[in-house]
Amino acid sequence: MGSVLVTGATGGIGTALVSALAEAGHQREEEAANGIRVTTVYPAATATALLGEVRSAFGRPYDPEACIRPQTLAAMIVWALSAPPDAYACELSVLPSPR
Structure with missing residues (x-):
């Protein structure tokens, strides 16, 4: 079974991002018959230099302590890609824990 990962941003969403997310939805539908699962990831602010x-x-x-740590986001994505064959997360919103 394969997996496809599509990421989106939580800031200003432009035309290209909207098109990419729509494409992810279409791919999710088309590839399901082939056993490929498509997960769209919506990460909140992630503590990076950029x-x-x-x-x-x-x-x-900019307060990096109020953001998701990059290694935490990576772990959440690995979790989504490691789903058992009978279920998966088609969308994953990742937010920092309340402080």
């Missing part, structure tokens, strides 16, 4: 740069460029605060 996010810090982007927030700084827009004059927005």
Whole structure:
């Protein structure tokens, strides 16, 4: 059984992202007959240098402690890809734990 992973962003969603997410939905339907599971991942802010740069460029605060750690996001994706053959997560929203 195969898996496909599609990621989306939680910030401003542009036309390209909307098209990619629609395509993920179509692929999910088409590939199900072939045993391929498609999971769309919606990560919240992830503590990376790039996010810090982007927030700084827009004059927005950046607190890495309020974000998802990259290794945590990776573990959540591995969890989704490791689903047993009888079920899977078609969508996965990953949010930081409340503090």
